[in-house]
Amino acid sequence: xxxxxxxxxxxxxxxxKLVLAYDGGHYHGFQRxxxxxxxxxxxxxxxxxxxxxxxxxxxxxxxxxxxxHAYGQVVNFFTDGTIPVERMVRAINSVLPEDIVIRSAxxxxxxxxxxxxxxxKTYLYRIQQGDIPNPFTRQYAWYIRKKxxxxxxxxxxxxxxxxxxxxxxxxxxxxTMSPIRTIYEVSCEEKSEGIIELFxxxxxxxxxxxxxxxxxxxxxxxxxxxxxxFQEIIAAKNRKxxxxxxxxxxxxxxxxxx
Amino acid sequence: xxxxxxxxxxxxxxxxKLVLAYDGGHYHGFQRxxxxxxxxxxxxxxxxxxxxxxxxxxxxxxxxxxxxHAYGQVVNFFTDGTIPVERMVRAINSVLPEDIVIRSAxxxxxxxxxxxxxxxKTYLYRIQQGDIPNPFTRQYAWYIRKKxxxxxxxxxxxxxxxxxxxxxxxxxxxxTMSPIRTIYEVSCEEKSEGIIELFxxxxxxxxxxxxxxxxxxxxxxxxxxxxxxFQEIIAAKNRKxxxxxxxxxxxxxxxxxx
Numbered sequence: 001x002x003x004x005x006x007x008x009x010x011x012x013x014x015x016x017k018l019v020l021a022y023d024g025g026h027y028h029g030f031q032r033x034x035x036x037x038x039x040x041x042x043x044x045x046x047x048x049x050x051x052x053x054x055x056x057x058x059x060x061x062x063x064x065x066x067x068x069h070a071y072g073q074v075v076n077f078f079t080d081g082t083i084p085v086e087r088m089v090r091a092i093n094s095v096l097p098e099d100i101v102i103r104s105a106x107x108x109x110x111x112x113x114x115x116x117x118x119x120x121k122t123y124l125y126r127i128q129q130g131d132i133p134n135p136f137t138r139q140y141a142w143y144i145r146k147k148x149x150x151x152x153x154x155x156x157x158x159x160x161x162x163x164x165x166x167x168x169x170x171x172x173x174x175x176t177m178s179p180i181r182t183i184y185e186v187s188c189e190e191k192s193e194g195i196i197e198l199f200x201x202x203x204x205x206x207x208x209x210x211x212x213x214x215x216x217x218x219x220x221x222x223x224x225x226x227x228x229x230f231q232e233i234i235a236a237k238n239r240k241x242x243x244x245x246x247x248x249x250x251x252x253x254x255x256x257x258x
Numbered sequence: 259x260x261x262x263x264x265x266x267x268x269x270x271x272x273x274x275k276l277v278l279a280y281d282g283g284h285y286h287g288f289q290r291x292x293x294x295x296x297x298x299x300x301x302x303x304x305x306x307x308x309x310x311x312x313x314x315x316x317x318x319x320x321x322x323x324x325x326x327h328a329y330g331q332v333v334n335f336f337t338d339g340t341i342p343v344e345r346m347v348r349a350i351n352s353v354l355p356e357d358i359v360i361r362s363a364x365x366x367x368x369x370x371x372x373x374x375x376x377x378x379k380t381y382l383y384r385i386q387q388g389d390i391p392n393p394f395t396r397q398y399a400w401y402i403r404k405k406x407x408x409x410x411x412x413x414x415x416x417x418x419x420x421x422x423x424x425x426x427x428x429x430x431x432x433x434t435m436s437p438i439r440t441i442y443e444v445s446c447e448e449k450s451e452g453i454i455e456l457f458x459x460x461x462x463x464x465x466x467x468x469x470x471x472x473x474x475x476x477x478x479x480x481x482x483x484x485x486x487x488f489q490e491i492i493a494a495k496n497r498k499x500x501x502x503x504x505x506x507x508x509x510x511x512x513x514x515x516x
Contacts, residue, residue, distance in 0.1 A: 023393040069394070089390070098396045132347070135281040136327070138356045140394060 008056055010110070012078035016088070017108045020044075020072050023099040025139050025249065030064045030073065040064075040100060044075070047095045051088070052081030059115045063218040065208075067248030069140070071124070072103070072255040076114040078202070112258070120184065122255040123200045125212045125246065127218070130194035141195060142214075142250035148221030150190055156220045156230040157186045157198075160213065167237035171208035171245075179206060179237070188217075199254065208245055215243035267315055268368070269316075270336035274323070274346070275366045279329050281357040283397045283507065288322040288331065298322075298358060301334070305353045309394075310339030317373045319514040323466075327398070330361070330513040334372040334497035347439030370516070378442065380513040381458045381468045383504065385476070398474075398516070399453060400508035406479030408448055414488040415444045415456075416477045418471065425495035427474070429466035429503075437464060437495070457512065466503055473501035 022040055024030075032041040041058055048056040061074040083091060084246055088105035096102070111117075126141040128134055133143045160166075160183050167179040185201040198217075216233060219225040225233075225243070233241045280298050282288075290299040299316055306314040319332040331439040341349060346363035354360070369375075384399040386392055391401045418424075418441050443459040456475075458468055474491060477483040483491075483501070491499045 019389075021393050023396075093391070098391070099393045101391050101393045103390050132279075132361050133351070133359050135279050135357045135359045136398060138281075195394070 003165055009078045012054065012080045014079050014081070015108050015110050015112055016075055016079060016085075016105060017074065017076045017112060017114065018088075018092075018105050019103045020073050020075065021101045021103055022069060022073065023139075024064055024067050024069045024175050026099060027066065029058055029066045029068070030062070031245060036037060037081070042075075043097065044101060047092065048077065048079075050095055051091050052079045054079045054081055055206075059113055061114045061118045062121060062205075062253045064251075064253050065248055068251045069249075070252070070253040072122075072168045073253050074114045074256045074258075076108065076112055114256075117258050119257050120201060120203050121205065121253070123205065124252040124254040125198045125200075125214050126250045126252070127196040127198070127214075128194055129190075129196055134193065137195065138176075139249050142247050143156060144218065146222055148196065148218065149194065149223060150188060150221065152223075152227060153198075153217050153221045154188050156217055156225075156227045157188055157213075158229055159227075159234060161186055165237050166206055166234075168233050168239055168242045169209045169212040170206040170239060171212075173207075175205065181205060181209070209247040211248070211251060212239070212242050214246035214250070217243075218246065267336045270338045272314065272337050272339070273334055273366050273368050273370055274337060274343075275332065275334045275364050275370060275372065276346075276350075277361045277363075278331050278333065279359045279361055280327060280331065281397075282322055282325050282327045284357060285324065287324045287326070288318055288320070288328075288440050298331075301358060303357065305350065306335065306337075308326065308353055309341060309349050310337045312337045312339055317371055319372045319376045320379060320463075320511050322511050323506055326509045326511070327507075328511040331511050332372045332376070332514045332516075336364065350392070369480055370513075375516050376427075378459060378461050379463065379465065379511070379515075382510040382512040383456045383458075383468060383472050384508045384510070385454040385456070385472075386452055387448075387454055392451065397507050400505050404480055407481060408446060408454065408456065408479065410481075410485060411456075411475050411479045412446050414475055414485045415446055415471075416484075417485075417489055417492060418514065419444055422492060423495050424464055424467055424492075426491050426497055426500045427467045427470040428464040428497060429470075430497050431465075435464065439463060455472065469499050469504040469506070469509060470497070472480075472504035472508070475501075476504065479502045 017099040027040050028037040030040045045056045056077050058075045060079050089102050092102045128137045128141040128143045163182040165179050183202040188198045286295040288298045289296040303314045314335050316333045316335050342348050347360050350360045386395045386399040386401045421440045423437050441460040446456045
């Protein structure tokens with residue numbers, strides 16, 4: 001049955017790739033939910049059905065958690081809808097709520113899968129540091145009152161670059177997947193108005209991995225964990241040595257490369 | 259009766275000045291409301307009463323409309339509460355909702371009035387211009403798809419600097435107050451990510467004046483109104499020649515000087 005359904009979807013004429021941004025604040029994550037909680041995928045599939053005249057079933061590059069945002073989530077779906085590609089962005093945005101925005105739409109080859117064809121992903125994490133919280137960034141950054149030592153954070157973060165066993169930063173519930181991932185680039189920089197931006201470029205990320213790294217690296221910034229201890233936490237390959245999971249509202253799925 | 263109440267408030271020992279920022283998105287403006295709609299003043303007076311142990315009655319530098327934000331609203335109130343001034347900011351913020359933040363607190367002379375002692379005010383208006391709306395600024399800027407001619411807007415805006423009769427930009431309902439105001443400085447600049455910031459420094463602003471100027475200046479930016487026509491609109495002293503009132507979510511009471 002399941003296979004027939006999948007083949008039916010694949011039998012459709014066109015494979016469409018969308019890049020989208022969303023404010024995750026009002027959604028229970030990206031992945032389709034039942035039981036009266038709203039996910040970005042629910043809204044998107046419902047609205048795409050209006051524009052394309054087909055029942056739509058999306059595949060997505062990454063599953064963002066409740067409250068997590070996206071600048072550059074990527075999805076694809078098969079459709080027989082005939083709307084020209086150059087009209088898609090405006091047409092879809094005209095029916096979407098304001099907190100979900102299509103940034104681009106292209107028709108791609110039948111083999112393209114937003115999920116399986118992804119080469120690497122970039123996540124952004126935003127912290128607002130300062131004596132006074134900013135009411136305009138409270139839903140878009142993690143507020144930390146105490147001063148953070150940015151250069152200590154940078155030095156500690158340099159140690160996660162490369163191929164590592166990231167078991168220390170995986171979600172406690174995650175037991176089945178391989179914990180080996182490669183991080184190509186990390187940056188940590190202070191922007192204007194006390195905003196600190198951390199970018200992570202890698203070939204894949206474990207569930208909660210970025211938020212667990214952030215929770216631990218903030219302890220380095222606060223002087224509660226030394227750079228040597230951070231190295232030991234990685235080497236321990238055990239979740240219990242790392243810091244708490246950083247809040248969802250600072251995290252953004254920033255970019256996916258194919 | 260009213261006078262006795264006012265004197266009772268004035269008989270209290272201390273006069274406290276607060277500078278505050280708020281996200282106006284969930285409030286029916288600053289000014290205290292009855293009938294089950296929530297204003298920033300309602301929340302503030304209720305929470306200050308907890309910290310100061312007095313019934314609090316605020317005076318504010320400016321009344322922001324529903325949906326309008328503030329970086330630097332100023333209020334004052336009289337109290338017999340004994341909390342030291344250096345503890346006030348954290349104490350008050352600890353009981354306020356996250357969308358209202360006290361930035362500073364000082365004890366001032368008995369004659370200080372946030373409303374009547376104000377010398378000049380700065381308003382900021384933010385526009386997001388670009389092909390694609392940004393879901394993260396939708397509540398903090400006016401989204402305009404079409405390209406705006408910033409230098410035409412700057413040239414037109416230069417004409418409002420100085421003392422003028424701003425009748426063309428006053429709210430239609432506002433008939434009693436003098437329409438003469440002095441604008442000291444105006445700026446209009448494109449920031450990163452398509453955000454255009456317009457600052458207005460003046461000795462006072464009529465109700466809806468900034469939003470009506472913005473609605474008109476955007477027509478200049480779109481090429482629908484020439485710089486000469488903008489000059490004629492000012493000279494006409496008649497609201498019907500100006501553009502529509504720009505949306506509330508782009509406006510910020512930025513700073514008040516005493």
